[in-house]
Amino acid sequence: MTPVTCFRGRTVALFGLGGSGLSTARALIAGGAEVIAWDDGAAGLEKAKAAGIPTENLREIDFGRLDALILSPGVPLTHPVPHWTVDKAKAAGVEIIGDIELFCRERRAIDPEAPFIAITGTNGKSTTTALIGHILRSAGLDAQIGGNIGTPILDLAPPSSGRVHVIECSSYQIDLAPTLDPTVGVMLNLSEDHLERHGTMENYAAIKERLVAGAGTAVIGIDDAMSSAIADRLERKGGAVMRISQHLPVADGVYAEGQSLIYAQNGATRQVASLKDIGSLRGAHNAQNAAAATAACLALGLSPETIARGLQTFPGLAHRMEQVGNLGRVLFVNDSKATNADSTYQALASFPSDVYWILGGKPKTGGILSLAQFFPRVTKAFLIGEAAEAFAGQLGSVPHEIVGTMDRAVERSAEEAGKSGGREPVVLLSPACASFDQYPNFEVRGDHFRRLVQELINANRAESPL
Known part of the structure; x- marks a missing residue:
């Protein structure tokens, strides 16, 4: 667990008692916060009671006494309409955040240089997250893998210089993380999805962009127009950008050429690995995933040879090819x-x-x-x-x-x-x-x-x- 100490001695409300909500409540309590939790479903309330998490109907409390509302990512923030807790928090001037934001604040408090890789995209983010974690573990590193891929981020071990957090982030989670600042941010691609929660494609893309905009190094797929424009925009602002592609050569980054992964840097290129005999990375989409994982690991300082060995032994993910x-x-x-x-x-x-x-x-x-x-x-x-x-x-x-x-x-x-x-x-x-x-x-x-x-x-x- 990562105890959240940034709200020690303060009062926070938490709505949504699914897996990440319960994890967040436990981490806040461990860090010394006063937590008031609630859920509209009886199952979540029963689980909270069993875990010793205090509950109180948030409809009946004064939001003016709160320091924050912690919202589970499945709860609507803006669309189709804001959840009633969101309306109450905004009326009281209370900030609304999620578990990814809590982790980011704790990381800055504990060890701001602790390596943190965050991954998003419409498709491929789970495979890429697992692949990065596998490469890092194959290299002997302590890789903590979680977020939207399964284990809630605050259930993982705390940030430290000898530990790498590899976290899949959905658009819902990014929307609740205003200061998201990974060491390496990966955005694979953008296509229409979750518009019932974000209203328009432009809003959806802007939320995804936040993950790479706050990163030390941004790894961005350029195989769709919106993502390519984000890469250009961040580079114009002076950000460090590594482009990736499943078929287009790039000047600085990683791309697929046939079944080879090519690393390009300052105009020079070299083959990192061949995907020909890696059944778990079959297909052009997995070439993009492998390129993204390679770029992220290079940005973290791993050698091409180490990355190639990790790619060769990747077992793949359940339910993804x-x-x-x-x-x-x-x-x-x-x-x-x-x-x-x-x-x-x-x-x-x-x-x-x-x-x-x-x-x-x-x-x-x-x-x-x-x-x-x-x-x-x-x-x-x-x-x-x-x-x-x-x-x-x-x-x-x-x-x-x-x-x-x-x-x-x-x-x-x-x-x-x-x-x-x-x-x-x-x-x-x-x-x-x-x-x-x-x-x-x-x-x-x-x-x-x-x-x-x-x-x-x-x-x-x-x-x-x-």
């Missing part, structure tokens, strides 16, 4: 994290042909029409969930079957892929949808897919003993 296993020649890939078309775009781009695509769920704006250029790679699609009928209409001439459930999708895709004459047919779960019509989250959806595939593989082994 996760290679679940093989049934004969058929490769099964779990990309359940692909909850929008942009993420699925990257998955389909990773396989040139013979794809047996499982997709569907709770649809997002735009459907799958933006993926039409990859439809010729799809041998057959298997449609599940709420979006099945609509997606069937958007697939055009692509052979498809509405199967409804994951069980049936795995069964039918395995049958069809097993008949393929291709060298390595791929059953790809990349839903391009949220999971909430049939599953509580994308992890449960991906776990179900993985379990079904393993059952198929195990059944095949039992029928065909060596």
